[in-house]
Amino acid sequence: MMVALALLLLGGLTAVLAPRVLARSSWPDREPVLALWMWQCVVAAVLMCCVLAMALCAAEAWQVVRGQVFAPAPRQVIEAYALSAEGQPWAAALAVLLFGGGIWTAAMLSREVRATRSRRRRRRIGLRTRSPLLPGEEESSDERLVVLEGEHPDAWWLPGTAPRLIVTTAALRRLKGRQLDAVLAHEEGHVRARHDWLLHCSSALAAGFPRVPVFRAFRHQMHRLVELAADDCASRRHGRLTTALALVGLNEDRGVFGPCPAHRAQLPHRVNRLLSPAERLPVARRLRMTALASLVPLVPLLVAFVPGLSALG
Known part of the structure; x- marks a missing residue:
């Protein structure tokens, strides 16, 4: 059970410290x-920490689960985890709590998917x-760009099986x-990278x-970083100055560049970032950081399997 507690401690520290560090x-x-x-x-x-801790707590609490979790493992591996024969009540409570968290997460994802589909349908x-089909015209899945009559300059993308770019x-004008x-390259960058997911x-x-904390920061950073990534996608194809002028042209009537921007407060930062670009990280450092980030989800697996691997060694 020490392994399960170590996983919960690791998950808690990561959830609290990672947003601060980033x-x-x-x-x-x-x-x-x-x-x-x-x-x-x-x-x-x-x-991953939560899922592995839930599995180990359930294995500690119930023999049936233990038989499923450790079914292919030799006896010395099972002994390395020091599971009690009768099970611990607190382990069962912890396993039920973590399982409830997993069910709640699935419910939130399902609700988000249903709400997104409903919004997309509307x-x-x-x-x-606003853009009806003309007599004899058939809707085509290849129709990527839709032009709407509108008094305000705007452009957005409508995700789905057949994404639409709307201007x-x-x-x-x-x-x-x-x-x-x-602008279209910016929106296409969202589509290609599947930022909606x-x-x-x-x-x-x-x-x-x-x-x-990590989930709150995750939502905030995703909304910010996907826009920066799409800006970079557009600037690589059409230049930073052109992309910055396009952002200003679309949003200058919305009060976002004044002394007290009402909404879309990140737009001035995006424009300044395009006009005064910072030097990119060296390629070698980017590769190291990518590899390091890829190893982060493997740390909980390493913690969970260390006793078993030590017993086999």
Whole structure:
């Protein structure tokens, strides 16, 4: 049972300390894609700690579960975990608590998926209302770009099995030259990277466990980093100045660049980041950090299997 407690301690420390460490780092703005990967690995490690601790607690509490968990293991491996013959009541309570957390997480994910599908269905109905098919015209899944009549410049993407890039006529009038191409490249970056899945998962975890620091920070950082990553995708194809001017053109009438921005407060930072880019991390360092982040979810596995591997060795 010491292994299960060690996993819970490791998960708790990671959930509390990882957001603080990453928040103090300056490199995520320079490497948003790497930061996205690191955040995913940290959250996966916390979830892995909970799942493994639940399995070991259940194995301690109930013989039936123990037989399933340690079915292929030799006797010396089972003995290495020092499981009691009669089981511990507190282990059963802890296993039930962790199992309930898993059920709650699944419920939050299901709710998020249902709500997203409902919103997407309403938006597609609204899209078809604003852009009806002409007589004899058939809807095609290859129709990637939709132009809507609108007084305000705007562009967004509608995810799904057939993603749509939507732009208003006001945006077409406002954006000059390659600025429209930069906006479309930004939205296509979201589509290709499937950023909607990251946003859904982070929102579900934060809604289900609002007091867990790592899940709160995960949701906040995902909404910020996916925009920075899409900005970089657009700037690589059309230039930083063009992308920055496109962002300003789309949002200058919304009061986000004034002294007291009402919403979308991160837009000035995004524009300044494009106009005054920081130097990227060296390739060797990026590779090391990627490899290090990939190993983070393996730490709980190592902790869980160390007694068994030691017994076999």
